[in-house]
Amino acid sequence: MGEKELKDFFVGYLSKSSIFKDKKALQSNYTPKTVPYRDEQIENLASILAPSLRMEKPSNLFIYGKTGSGKTLCVKHVSENLSKIAEEKKIPIKIFYLNCKMKRVADTEYRLVAQMCREFGVEVPATGLPTDEIYKIFVNEIDKQKKLLLVILDEIDQLVLKTGDEILYNMTRLNSELKNSEVSLIGISNDLVFTDNLDPRVKSSLSEEEIVFSPYDAIQLQKILKQRAKLAFKEEVVGEGVIEKCAAYAAREHGDARRALELLRVAGELVERGGGKIIKEENIDQAEEKTERDRVLDIINTQPKQFKLTLYSIFNFMDKGIPIFTGDIYDFYKDVCIKTGAKPLTQRRVSDIIAELDMLGIINAKVISKGRYGRTRQICLAIPQNTVPKVVDLLKEGLNL
DNA sequence: AGGTATTCACATGAAACTATTCTCTGAGTTAGG
DNA sequence: TAACTCAGAGAATAGTTTCATGTGAATACCTGT
CATH class of the missing domain: 1.10.8.60 (Helicase, Ruva Protein; domain 3)
Structure with a gap:
């Protein structure tokens, strides 16, 4: 042209x-003025958080519901209004919203606390300091003045999945180290059974109150x-x-x-x-x-090389119409690696990669037992047939095949 | 025939290792007084 | 002497390897009929 x-x-x-x-x-970050069908939850939320306006620490709160059920929206809605009033009346409340799934922002314990420090205007290094050092910085900083903190941890289940529940224990324990300020936690999770495999101590202190968002x-x-x-x-x-x-x-x-x-x-x-x-x-x-x-x-485009190699190996078997197992893929994968000059990973790792591809929803990998012939994953594609050629092209391009 | 024991081919878990990025610290170096 | 530089120690993090243990059910192997 x-x-x-x-x-x-x-x-x-x-x-x-x-x-x-x-x-x-229609965009996902749009905040409408009203949130329909969530009056009950909003009311509930408001009454739980309201004590903060009198500088009383609100109960820790746990919110769950499936994706797209309005959790984040309601929490933002309420917290925005709350902080508006707090500002008008000069009440020292500070509300953080942290999405724990955000890569390189708040997806580990260190980064979470570091990010909170930054919200407070303290510049902290992205790495290099011990984790307890960063806690100290945070505690010192917020304890300088009397403040009430509401920390909203979105997708908290992802964080715990990745780093363990110790982090929540530390967070709930923060209050005992603070003399002037207080911290309340608001956890948001998509996983409805998330609290079940939590340390009981954490569980009881985190979910003093609970709100459920039904679809x-x-x-x-x-x-x-x-x-x-x-x-x-x-x-x-x-x-x-x-x-x-x-x-x-x-x-x-x-x-x-x-x-x-x-x-x-x-x-x-x-x-x-x-x-x-x-x-x-x-x-x-x-x-x-x-x-x-x-x-x-x-998703495929942003995967690292080894994932692409694995995926390419999987696709290679797909048109044959026979059930396919981890071992087959690994054999083929090794060949592809040699051909492309990449260093093949161990089967252990490839097994994990397959599991992760399953999580991403690109393939379905079901663990089955073939009795005498062992236990393995049975793999099939989870994407529509007509996108397969495009995907294969994309993979070939990415791997110089 | 019915019941138990084996066995396969991985899955799953834990720990340890590698490499990279970054801070902090203190020794050595330099420039100015 | 104060300021600067630079190497080394120590952290966090991501990705991986090593070692160890777990597992479901098809088969092999008994056992008594």
């Missing part, structure tokens, strides 16, 4: 009317979608049955509102790119396909 054509294209693009009024309303049902999702669609799209853009279909798809999963909104947004984008004016039911199907494909390709 030459310079002129490109210019024409952009000018043409601008003159075309968009079907979107405000696309932000949205299809009807509720419809209402939510309608509300947002009204903000996001111009009049008469959303076709018959589109909202219903979107809601039904998301409800089929587990009432994931985030997913429903994403579907609607992507469908809108597809229609707009195609020059259409109205979102139809079939666009939702396209959107679902596209989001799924994008997700898979994105």
Whole structure:
């Protein structure tokens, strides 16, 4: 495309009317003014956190519910309002929101505390200090003045999975080291049985209060979608049955509102790119396909080399239509490594990589016993057949094959 | 036939190792007084 | 003498290896009928 054509294209693009009024309303970080169907939880949350306004330490709180059930949204909603009032009335409350899944930010004990220090304006090194040193810095800093801290730990289950539950014990124990300030913890988890395998001491102190977010049902999702669609799209853009279909798809999963909104947004984008004016039911199907494909390709693209090698080995067996096991993959994997000049990992490690690929949802790896013939993982693909060629291409490219 | 014991092919766990990035510390070096 | 430089020790972290132990059920092997 030459310079002129490109210019024409952009000018043409601008003159075309968009079907979107405000696309932000469908994006995942959008915070609506009201959170529908969560009155009970919000009320509950507010009453648990309210004592903080009188400088009394609120109970530690534990929140759980599936993804896309509005946990984070509600917590942010309440905490924002709380801190607004605190600011007005000059009450020294400080609220942190930390997402424990964020790579290189808050996914280990050290980083979590370091990040809290930074929120307080103390610059701390990313590495090099002992962990208890960082605790000391933190304690000293916040204890200088009387303060009430509310620490919101989102996806806390991921943190504990990775680093063990000692960290929570340390956090709950912080209060005994603080003379002036106090710390309350608010844990948010997607995993409903997360607390079961927690140290009992931690468990009892962390979940002094609990709030459960049940999934949205299809009807509720419809209402939510309608509300947002009204903000996001111009009049008469959303076709018959589109909202219903979107809601039904998301409800089929587990009432994931985030997913429903994403579907609607992507469908809108597809229609707009195609020059259409109205979102139809079939666009939702396209959107679902596209989001799924994008997700898979994105995951694969960002995997390290050894994961790609393993995955490539797995794909090699997939068209043969026979059940496939860890041993087969490892044999093939070793060959590929030799061919590409990579250093083959041990079977132990490859076994873990396969398990991780399973977690990522790219493959299904079920541990089965073949009786006399041992125990192994039986592996099959978890991605739609029509994306397979693309994935293989991507892998070959990434591995110079 | 029915019951037990073996056995396979890995899974799963724990610890230890490697390499990288970063801080802190103290010895040695340098430049200015 | 104060400021600066630079090597070495020690941490955190990610990814991996080494060693050890666990495991479910198809088969092999008995046993008494």
